[in-house]
Amino acid sequence: MRLTWAQPEDLVPAELAALREQGVAESDVAPIEQRWADAGGSTQLAPSGASAVPAPPEVRALARIVLDELKTLQVPSVDEPDEWAEIVTLLPAAAPASAGSVSFDRVHGAWLGRAAGCLLGKPVEKIPREGIEEIARVTGNWPIQRYFTAVGLPADVSERWPWNRRSAPTSLLENIDGMPEDDDLNFPILALELLEAHGENLTTEDVAQAWLGALPAGRVFTAERAAYRNILDARPVPETATHLNPFREWIGALIRADVHGWAHPGDVRAAAASAWTDARLSHTRNGIYGEMWAASLCSASLVAGSADEALDAADTVVPPASRLAAAVQLGRETGRSLAAGSLSADEALDRLHAEFAGMHWVHTLNNAALAACALQAYGDDFGSAVALAVAGGWDTDSVGATVGSVVGGLLGADGIGEAWTAPLKDRIATSMPGGAERSIRELAERTLRLSEGTS
Numbered sequence: 001m002r003l004t005w006a007q008p009e010d011l012v013p014a015e016l017a018a019l020r021e022q023g024v025a026e027s028d029v030a031p032i033e034q035r036w037a038d039a040g041g042s043t044q045l046a047p048s049g050a051s052a053v054p055a056p057p058e059v060r061a062l063a064r065i066v067l068d069e070l071k072t073l074q075v076p077s078v079d080e081p082d083e084w085a086e087i088v089t090l091l092p093a094a095a096p097a098s099a100g101s102v103s104f105d106r107v108h109g110a111w112l113g114r115a116a117g118c119l120l121g122k123p124v125e126k127i128p129r130e131g132i133e134e135i136a137r138v139t140g141n142w143p144i145q146r147y148f149t150a151v152g153l154p155a156d157v158s159e160r161w162p163w164n165r166r167s168a169p170t171s172l173l174e175n176i177d178g179m180p181e182d183d184d185l186n187f188p189i190l191a192l193e194l195l196e197a198h199g200e201n202l203t204t205e206d207v208a209q210a211w212l213g214a215l216p217a218g219r220v221f222t223a224e225r226a227a228y229r230n231i232l233d234a235r236p237v238p239e240t241a242t243h244l245n246p247f248r249e250w251i252g253a254l255i256r257a258d259v260h261g262w263a264h265p266g267d268v269r270a271a272a273a274s275a276w277t278d279a280r281l282s283h284t285r286n287g288i289y290g291e292m293w294a295a296s297l298c299s300a301s302l303v304a305g306s307a308d309e310a311l312d313a314a315d316t317v318v319p320p321a322s323r324l325a326a327a328v329q330l331g332r333e334t335g336r337s338l339a340a341g342s343l344s345a346d347e348a349l350d351r352l353h354a355e356f357a358g359m360h361w362v363h364t365l366n367n368a369a370l371a372a373c374a375l376q377a378y379g380d381d382f383g384s385a386v387a388l389a390v391a392g393g394w395d396t397d398s399v400g401a402t403v404g405s406v407v408g409g410l411l412g413a414d415g416i417g418e419a420w421t422a423p424l425k426d427r428i429a430t431s432m433p434g435g436a437e438r439s440i441r442e443l444a445e446r447t448l449r450l451s452e453g454t455s
Helices: 008-021 026-038 057-071 084-090 104-124 129-138 155-160 183-201 204-214 222-232 258-262 268-279 285-301 307-315 323-340 345-355 364-378 382-391 396-411 418-424 440-454
Strands: 427-429 437-439
Touching (some): 008 057, 104 285, 104 418, 183 268, 183 440, 204 268, 258 268, 258 285, 258 440, 285 307, 323 364, 364 382, 382 396
16 A cells, blocks of 8 residues: 555655755765665655555665654754744744734635635646646636636647646636635634634644544645644654654645634734644644744735735744745745846746755745745735746645735735636535535634634
């Protein structure tokens, strides 16, 4: 049996990459890697999370030994701590929370924007940047201005760049009938229910219990699947995030952020604290900061006057010497150049891809940089912002969702554009308990009540 994101032999190359990304000395990593390679183990993580051929028993047994050795190389970082009290000491003084009420239109826009941005990216998830452009060009949709379509798509292009098989049937323009199920929407629905039940008393253990009750293991991926296994193994928090989890700085926590922000409009520090409580179940370091940053963006988007203002507010919750801070600043600088006309969209994406060459396409750092770039350049234009997020060719549905959420919150439902919102038909399909669909308007109404209770 081949289980993606779980087989020991597949975790080894991911752990090797994770340790190098965290700055562990090559002299510590390389000898272990060489011994693993000499025994026939792969040093390259398969794009799907599992290699095509099962490893021989002796290689799998060695993988378990190697993973234990690599775990000893995970050491705390002064610049990138995991604990809230240590993170806060690195941050500037918290700014006063913005006063004033939040409009339903902006909360509704945030939910609609998240769904629309996710929907745009769904069919081209796992397709690289050049494939996305070719599909869009040959179907008359370049630069991207609407949802993707298979109408007019030549067979050779379709064969060269196959759609995401699970997503394409329901996420192409000619087939859309509401928002199809996606983990980028399941997690916000779950977060809303958690915060309604627990409010400011939410604990990481509450999140773990909710996962067991609401999320089938096969519907979570990468770091979440590793954490799920660790929860079932009765490992305590934060070991749920660190044990045999080389995906601990990938994007999974960032996509769970939005409701933690919407529940605290204008109070980015409270939004970040709530997001930290959630993220530490499955992530460490920049994986945690990614959720804190995205939650703060969502918090600010409901009250800010511009994307620049929201980005400035979110910067204040990221440890300044962290790799996420550097990635976000690169994204913002690139976005400013794009907005000023000194870079084209292609050149902006070239710059980001050059900086993060070799990084997995669902890592937090590259995708956060892309999100920051799209928001900085096009924060007042929903279509252009989500188009750039998806054209970047990394985690297309997740970055599209986050960027769409923030711009939707800034512009409100009426500012998004009917071409993006009408196909949603006020419906999100879900595997969460409580029914196969949710009304987007009703989710927004519940979120507004939640924000009024915590503000």
